[in-house]
Amino acid sequence: MEKATVTIVGAGPSGMATAAYLHQLSIPYILLEREDCYASLWQKHTYDRVHLHLPKQLCTLPLMPMPDHYPTYVPRRLFLDYLNDYVTRFHIRPVYRRSVEASRYDAGEWKVGARNLDSGEVEEYRSRFLVVATGISTDPSIPEIEGLGSFNGEVLHSTEYKNGGRFSGKKVLVVGSGNSGMEIAVDLADGGARTSIVVRSPVHVVSRRISAMAIALIKHTSMKWADLFATTMSKIVFGDLSKYGIQRPKKGPYALKDEIGKYPVIDAGIVDKIKSGEIKVLPAISSIKGKSVIFENEEEYSYDVLIFCTGFKRSTKQWLKEDYLLNEDGLAKITYPNNWKGINGLYCAGLARMGIYGAAIDAKKIAHHIKSQI
Structure with missing residues (x-):
């Protein structure tokens, strides 16, 4: 004792x-x-x-x-x-x-x-x-997905990922669209992986500069003005991302963070890679059969690797x-x-x-x- x-x-x-x-x-x-x-x-x-x-x-x-x-x-x-x-x-x-x-x-x-x-x-x-x-x-969290146990490729959590080097040429699906998921997807694409990412729910994407200025606005004005600034500037800088599969939440980025702890995604090159087609955006997973992943829009693709960026419990x-x-x-x-x-x-x-x-x-x-x- x-x-x-x-x-x-x-x-x-x-x-x-x-x-x-x-x-x-x-x-x-x-x-x-x-x-x-x-x-x-x-x-x-x-x-x-x-x-x-x-x-x-x-x-x-x-x-x-x-x-x-x-x-x-x-x-x-x-x-x-x-x-x-x-x-x-x-x-x-x-x-x-x-x-x-x-x-x-x-x-x-x-x-x-x-x-x-x-x-x-x-x-x-x-x-x-x-x-x-x-x-x-x-503790790393991986969601329950029908058929996940049948996947005969590699499955890992973001905590096990270091860099994209060993995934070059492989078909990789990143599950999770927070900052880790988006950044790992960029890293994989830079390393030569054929990369897709699951974006299941609406998400705010802001640049580092927009984020820094919005945080300053929270300090000196209010969260309402910071959210208005961030959403307006993001529309100007990135355009309409819904055509690429990324919906913007109805509530502002910092109101969401305050209410449910969901951070806006800081763009680390993800927007350009999605627009260029280097990274494919897909909806939520419906089920998995072997190496085939079936999505909620009924599209089906095969992958070598699944990387879960799905947070922690x-x-x-x-x-x-x-x-x-x-x-x-x-x-x-x-x-x-x-x-x-x-x-x-x-x-x-x-x-x-x-x-x-x-x-x-x-x-x-x-x-x-x-x-x-x-």
């Missing part, structure tokens, strides 16, 4: 930000991490060409700005360098390969049971405060039974800015779908609230 003032679950950017603030305030903590490294999504489960989709000013962890020489949109390699420096500066030392399986609040303290994935034993960690920082991207609620802080999806029940605080010393960081920027705000509030109670 180990004790500290605070137990943090998750050593991604949210947990790291919380740990940095606790370190600054000289508050003892234990940081538990299921993987064998911090920021495992960035270190092990992202594709090579990925960049931060927002300007670096909105992706900076607290107390340490990114270097001035970093570009506005930071590539994975430089972001990892930044995280490495951050861990060193704030003496962040996670306890790795600890998978949390249970938690309960009893007699004024939290008791967290975590399985040591090396020894197989369940260890107990006790603390007055518990911070859930497990992130919005935890969160397992937090399996070990955190209290229902006053997180919903069934493992995200904050209460909207920003009061999303971070539960009761009995329970907090969550980075679970309000506000990215690293929101996680940094949560971490500061949590650390100072804890400091005020000890």
Whole structure:
């Protein structure tokens, strides 16, 4: 059994930000991490060409700005360098390969049971405060599709994809039209794959410049004006994408993000490749038979590879039974800015779908609230 003032679950950017603030305030903590490294999504489960989709000013962890020489949109390699420096500066030392399986609040303290994935034993960690920082991207999710088990090609999730090199000449179907799906489709096409992408529901596509200006408008005016600007400019820049199979949602891009956490797609070359025919857009999958995929419009094509960019499911609620802080999806029940605080010393960081920027705000509030109670 180990004790500290605070137990943090998750050593991604949210947990790291919380740990940095606790370190600054000289508050003892234990940081538990299921993987064998911090920021495992960035270190092990992202594709090579990925960049931060927002300007670096909105992706900076607290107390340490990114270097001035970093570009506005930071590539994975430089972001990892930044995280490495951050861990060193704030003496962040996670306890790795600890998978949390249970938690309960009893007699004024939290008791967290975590399985040591090396020894197989369940260890107990006790603390007055518990911070859930497990992130919005935890366990890869692949939807149930009729006949998927019969597919005799290669099936993988976006977390397993690195680059398009080994798929050259192959027929590849990307399932999922968020930022990961669109960017991976571009990477595949650049690498010589014959690429198609499933766009099942309406999606906003904006350029980096439009996105940056819209975010500035949210800060200085309102979301309504930001949405009007983004949709108007996207129509001017990209034209009518419905003729290529991409419908625009009725609600604006930032209203949608605020309501359901659906981010607009940042164009990384996808529009040009769709217009040129390098990437084919298809509707939802109806069923799969062997290598043949049947779509809802009754078209049928064969593929060598299926890549699912279909997001994640969160397992937090399996070990955190209290229902006053997180919903069934493992995200904050209460909207920003009061999303971070539960009761009995329970907090969550980075679970309000506000990215690293929101996680940094949560971490500061949590650390100072804890400091005020000890």
